[in-house]
Amino acid sequence: MTAIPQERRVVTAIPGPKSVELQARRLATVAAGVGSTLPVFTARAGGGIIEDVDGNRLIDLGSGIAVTSVGASAEAVVRRASAQLADFTHTCFMVTPYEGYVEVCEQLAELTPGDHAKKSALFNSGAEAVENAVKIARIYTKRTAVVVFDHGYHGRTNLTMALTAKNMPYKQGFGPFAPEVYRVPVAYGYRWPTGAENAGAEASAQAIDQITKQIGADNVAAIIIEPVLGEGGFIEPAKGFLPAIAQFAKDNGIVFVADEIQSGFCRTGQWFACEDEGIVPDLITTAKGIAGGLPLSAVTGRAEIMDAAHSGGLGGTYGGNPVACAGALGAIETMRELDLNGKAKRIEEIMKGRLAEMQAKLPGGDVIGDIRGRGAMIAIELVKSGTKDPNPEAAAKLAKACHAEGVLVLTCGTYGNVLRFLPPLVIGEDLLNEALDVIEQAFGQI
Template sequence: MIGSVIEQKRILATSVPGPRSAELAARKAAAVSAGVGTGLPAYIVRGEGGILVDVDGNQLIDFGSGIAVTTVGNGNPKVVAAVQEQIAKFTHTCFMVTPYEQYVEVAEKLAELTPGDGEKRSALFNSGAEAVENAIKVARHHTGRQAVVAFDHAYHGRTNLTMGLTSKNMPYKHRFGPFAGEIYRVPMAYPYRWPTGPDACADEAFDEFVSLVHAQVGEENCAAVIIEPIQGEGGFIVPAPGFLAKVADYCTDNGILLIADEVQTGFARTGDWFASHHEGVVPDLITTAKGIAGGMPLAAVTGRADVMDSIHVSGLGGTYGGNPVACAAALASMEWMEETDACGRAREVEAIFRPRLETLADKYGVIGDIRGRGAMLAVELVSDLDAKTPDAALTGAVNRYCHGQGLVTLTCGTFGNVFRFLPPLSAPDELLHEGLDILEDAFAEHAG
């Protein structure tokens, strides 16, 4: 019943997915493009905290948060109240036509929370990809340069420009080209897979980065370097310590803007407000979305005031960007994060997950790497620990087992062999442990 509290407990009333979900899947096949896939076709009717309730009455444990979106939990009371209050007042005017205070308040809050103490400005949009597109626009306009440098294993979105920045072909880029030009790719400082080992990774990856930019682009032609402080879809790759700072200094020295894509890492997910904080890096521009608004569509580009203000009037915008209902949700989400010390909670989540994942790694010889920060963690599965051979088949089997047991899990990685964990920060400890119990059963079934 709407308004009732969902017990934070897994319940399997039917198989997962159940018969009503199967009926809806048949309707989807007849009405929705086959290009829109679903990982777990259990159709959801309600959600609260760390639980999703499907049409068959199953209560599923959520370890995905809609891909890092519902960080504050589904049905967060503060967000619900803010949305209800705003939607009863007005739903849309277009900020570029007749503005409203909520947009300004979100921009003020972003200036306060994002890395750096300097004066900042923001522009609001609808999605992470849209934010990235606009950050590139800003960088090119401000610098008068065209080239953009991105990294191996990067994911920045599904629009034409952002597909060009994204590294992985299937399913994101395959047969969708040609893509936007003046995009160059360099190696990521990927400690687990760096040829000479993790200790040399930061220095050697940086040297390769500098060499390739100089030879293939020319520093004077480079508008921006865009990087995820922890890569998302590429496999939750945490760059080798010091690498981000080196890249940031290089950009400053060469008049290149550093864009931190914090769409997935932002808003307390990694144990700090933004992952850039962990490395002491202050990007020139930062893109945010996902966890910003508790499930409502909102995104932002925040950056140095001189950079953001260099754009001519009406050079940035969009019909729905900074929608008032989404802004209300964002303000409520950020307030909840501050009141509950969401960053501290993310670190508590890591303290629960990491020992359990390490136990799995010790017990089964299939986990090559455990990585991530806060409530953004992952394990990389391999068939040979010495050769580090990616094992996408095992990853898929474990994922399917978890789904069948009512645990919503996600995979990722360039090689399809990474399990990622993104639980809501409002999920209680007991629910997290129950989900990890299911994960252990999955490994016992398929990796034992």
């Protein structure tokens, strides 16, 4: 898969001297608003390893935020993208089209849920895909209102900031935001007042009641939800919630949009997370894992909905760039050949087993309030001992301790108290277990 030795190696402090030097250059010229989880500068990456400019090798449990699912230098991605680079880098599909764009749309029609006729439009980023899904839903339904959910995240553009629930750091100071966006409850089982077993039915009933009374179902163009809520804390809506919301949308002529930008392309052990409860969305937005690290996103959906926009109404100069399309075809080839859905399920088995042992046996393990997620999209929610009070300090300390030992982990969650794990689906089991050993040791430092 990669020439980089698949072993953790810490030879300097993290970050090392060369990274510190580069960080000084960065601070002089890169806008302060662009943050980084860990300021080690990457020299190369592949498989389950990121190698920095100081020669440290970190075990990667972030995948560039669920992007490099096939690894950061997958052979098929490199091969196909390199060949395309040699032919041409750009013509703009809206000027003179090319086969790669069509091939990606064909793959999306085959892989996404449902056997109905489907079409796609390609863009550059997840936020761009979500924004275009709203455009398409509005022109199709001739309605304006958009419904989203507590703890949801959909992007950083003006419209997608409005769709996103969490204020800091995504929205603070950047308003005013786009109108006609309405937020309703989600079935967050761990924190549902009457218990997780009631969350699906009660939260869907509350959401539907609010939509009906406060907005009017006939005014709603789209309902948008992440089948596993990403930045909000890897929240799996309690069983029954998604089917009830999808059925309500169907009954009222509302376009149901599954935002699979973080959860798609084998990440949860299925091609798309909405498949878990048999949901067939009207539109599905994808990005992140679609192209092995190259910038590409898509809106895929029912042909009659996708065709509602007039010619020229959708597009963008770089949307469906030929090199990115080649990368996507290489990533999908890799996912099929290596059965990355199966590998994601195996990662879940290993991680949940080890994390449950930590929760039960470790001194301080009771700060793990909840272990959740599917496939290689796993998280632990950290709380103050004996309570469900969020413990963001523990999440920060754990992440810092892991980073110092050469394991890259990410935090998330509305309360900043969730440690999330997004390893490349190609990570070796020995490397994954070594990372879990480091996480286990890190609990001794909180």
